[in-house]
Amino acid sequence: MVASELFTNALRHTRGTCTLELTAHPDSTEVTARDPSPQVPCMRTPDLIGGTGGFGWPMVNRLARATHVTAAPAGGGGKTVRALLPR
Structure with a gap:
């Protein structure tokens, strides 16, 4: 659910290339x-x-151990949203 929510929101609220990575x-x-x-x-x-x-976003924060949003380097635009989930 968390992966789906983060990627769906990236697609829904932005224009351009979005990526999803699971580690x-x-x-x-x-x-x-x-x-x-x-x-x-x-x-x-x-x-x-x-x-x-x-x-x-409230659901993601309830399910994740931690969430973190990082802005792209100056001039690059964009952001990275990470959620750490228990295994």
């Missing part, structure tokens, strides 16, 4: 999504009526 560690799995948008995910009140979302 297995001895006690965890790292999900990494990269996209060209500088806008970082944020917590917001879920929209129960209008259908505009707001459920995904």
Whole structure:
């Protein structure tokens, strides 16, 4: 669910190339999504009526041991979103 959410949001909210990477560690799995948008995910009140979302980022943060957002180097634009999941 976390990988699907991160990649779906990257595709939904950006234009350009998005990538998804899964890395297995001895006690965890790292999900990494990269996209060209500088806008970082944020917590917001879920929209129960209008259908505009707001459920995904809180879900990712509840399921993951840790989440981290890194801006691309200056001039490169974009960001990397990582979620570390228990194995």
